Amino acid sequence: MYRSNFFILKDEKFYPVTIRNYNEQDFAELIKIQEECFPPPFPSELWWNEEQLKNHVTLFPEGALCIEVDGKLAGSMTTLIVDFDPNNPKHTWEEITDNGYIRNHNPKGNTLYVVDIAVRPSFRKYGLGKLLMQAMYHTVIKLNLERLLGGGRMPGYYKIAHQLTPEEYIQAVTKGTIKDPVISFLMRCGRTPLTIVENYLEDKESLNYGVLMEWKNPFK
Template identity: 60%
Template sequence: MLKRLYVSDGSRMAPAVIRNYAERDFPGLVEVQAESFPPPYPSELWWNEEQLRAHVTRFPEGALCAEVDGRIVGSMTALRRTFREGDRHDWASVTDDGYIGTHEPDGETLYVADICVRPAYRSFGLGKWLMQSMYETVVQLGCRRLLGAGRMPGYRGVSGELTPERYVAEVAEGRRKDPVLTFLLRCGRSPAGVVRDYLDDEDSCGNAALMEWRNPFKP
């Protein structure tokens, strides 16, 4: 995939590229992870070069990055899966600890392992461009849907009064805002359930919201 476009943060325009990432991009991708997921998010969950090499080898179509002025400023990584009853659903199990050894070439679901944008570039709408590009990949590959488990970092502050399910519902209803879930809703994703003990993420209290996008060209 290769898209050349101009993006704006409301005050300036900048040339941007959405493309598949390659080995030369690994240092920049690791930097993006570090900036996007600061403590208390565990640094051992940032991508490492061995994981990134697995992405571009096993499923290059699902390895996207965003570049502005020649600098890597965001990325999105996915794999294909077909989920079956009884499958364990946590980040480590679904993504093979980020090495995507669980990738199924004919899987009906395009599963998002990660999406991130450097904080200084989030006002340019690059997260939406990455998401839209992955929707196009869903259609091109003939998958039924895009699915991912979104962090819910706003939940920690209300965990004593709301269940994770109620929190997601209130965000979807517009009664609350969440830094991640509100973004996913604006990208056209819909809630499809809550997974507990999904990831060691203090802000989300270990929970994640399953968020999907259905391929409109598939029954």
């Protein structure tokens, strides 16, 4: 199981941080974090429920991580293992994650797939999301998988969709001429755009598009 202890600098003070596997005692707080991180117009039915969280810690506890700052739960990241074919990459979030229930988790697969990552708004800008992502990179290496993969929302797209296609938007983001809250963050974490998927997730801000973002295991 995963556990890492260190410090972060927040408001000119150092605070103890722990990344660990979450458990049933964390469920209520994890659901609150979902509510804080994904307010309307994001669909509330896509927030975690207890049955989904129970599956996460039962079917693949190695892929269920949370981060605490000074003893307070500040965020989480959830994954499952799938068998991904780069020659046939397109899918929806619901298909690849079993609608968040991960009953399709495949221990013999080749790819660690990101179901969700969330950091409380009050704890953002301290690099916690990047730390969670790096912890999952450790998991990719430990389990000898080929990559970490997941679909990124592109919530800035609706503001400029009348001017740019989704492909043009992502090109602008990768060039740095446009900043997207999610895609730019994932790129700062070391992930690269693989392909754009239509109707990836019900998401008005992204116009239902998602971008598959990849990090390859450097030891494979």
